[in-house]
Amino acid sequence: MNLRCGVVxxxxxxxxxxxxxxxxxxxEEGYPAVxxxxxxxxxxxxxxxxxxxxxxxxxxxxxxxxxxxxxSNVCAAPAVLEDxxxxxxxxxxxxxxxxxxxxxxxDNGKVTVYKTGPDYRVGAGLTADGELLPGHTWTVRLAExxxxxxxxxESEVQFRGYGWVLSEFDCLAGTYNNTIFGLGFTQAFxxxxxxxxxxxxxxVPVPQD
Numbered sequence: 001m002n003l004r005c006g007v008v009x010x011x012x013x014x015x016x017x018x019x020x021x022x023x024x025x026x027x028e029e030g031y032p033a034v035x036x037x038x039x040x041x042x043x044x045x046x047x048x049x050x051x052x053x054x055x056x057x058x059x060x061x062x063x064x065x066x067x068x069x070x071x072s073n074v075c076a077a078p079a080v081l082e083d084x085x086x087x088x089x090x091x092x093x094x095x096x097x098x099x100x101x102x103x104x105x106x107d108n109g110k111v112t113v114y115k116t117g118p119d120y121r122v123g124a125g126l127t128a129d130g131e132l133l134p135g136h137t138w139t140v141r142l143a144e145x146x147x148x149x150x151x152x153x154e155s156e157v158q159f160r161g162y163g164w165v166l167s168e169f170d171c172l173a174g175t176y177n178n179t180i181f182g183l184g185f186t187q188a189f190x191x192x193x194x195x196x197x198x199x200x201x202x203x204v205p206v207p208q209d
Contacts (some may be wrong), residue, residue: 043099044092045172045203047165047191052102053178054143054159061155062182067142069123071098074195074202075171076135085171085201095133096168100145105161114149122148132169142176165191171202 055065075094077085100114114120116130116138123140125132132138143154150157165174174191193200 042096042168043166043206044096044170044208045167046206047172047174047193047203049163049165049174049176049191050189051178052142052159052161052163052176054146054157056155056158058155060182063180064143064182065178065180068139068177068179068186069142069145069174070137070139070176071132071165071167071172071174071191072137073132073134073167073169073171074173075169077171092170093168094170095131097130098132098138098168099164099166101164101166102142102146102159103161103163104159106158109161112146112149114145120148132167134169166206167203173202 049069052067053065054067057063057065073095074085098116100112102112102114104110104112116126116132118129121128121130122144123138125136125138127133142159143157146152146157146159147154165172173195175189176191177186177188179186193204195201
């Protein structure tokens, strides 16, 4: 099985009301969509995953490609680091929900927005309210997220593309691993910016009023 990998970098987001959403997601292939950020979103940090993949193999499920995600609330840190990590906005929340923005090449770049909460908390590590606490990590497979978002069995989920992760809390980090469990094959990456990468600690700060 060939796992085709591509890298797309787009740092354009859209906010509407009190949640994040996207415009122009049902566009024809080849047409750009315009995204904009509006205050009141509740998001504080963002990190980027360059290539995510779910490719089912109905004939041999053990050879299905899936992506394991780990998303960490790194607001918990040794005391000597706390002021440095949260220096931009020390009053920002230290716990909260998570948004996933998933752009699917297999569906003309259409975006799926998945926001954790009481009714959306697949995987392990979230509270009953779908929040991630300081020092905790949410571990989930991408197929689980998309099956929940699309109301489909995992065996019918197919995705190749990229994603943004946004958090309500103010210190975010993550990893993603495209994996064929039956072969013991994985491609492991840090979501970017990783801690300290490019001078950012805890993800890209999302502009606030």
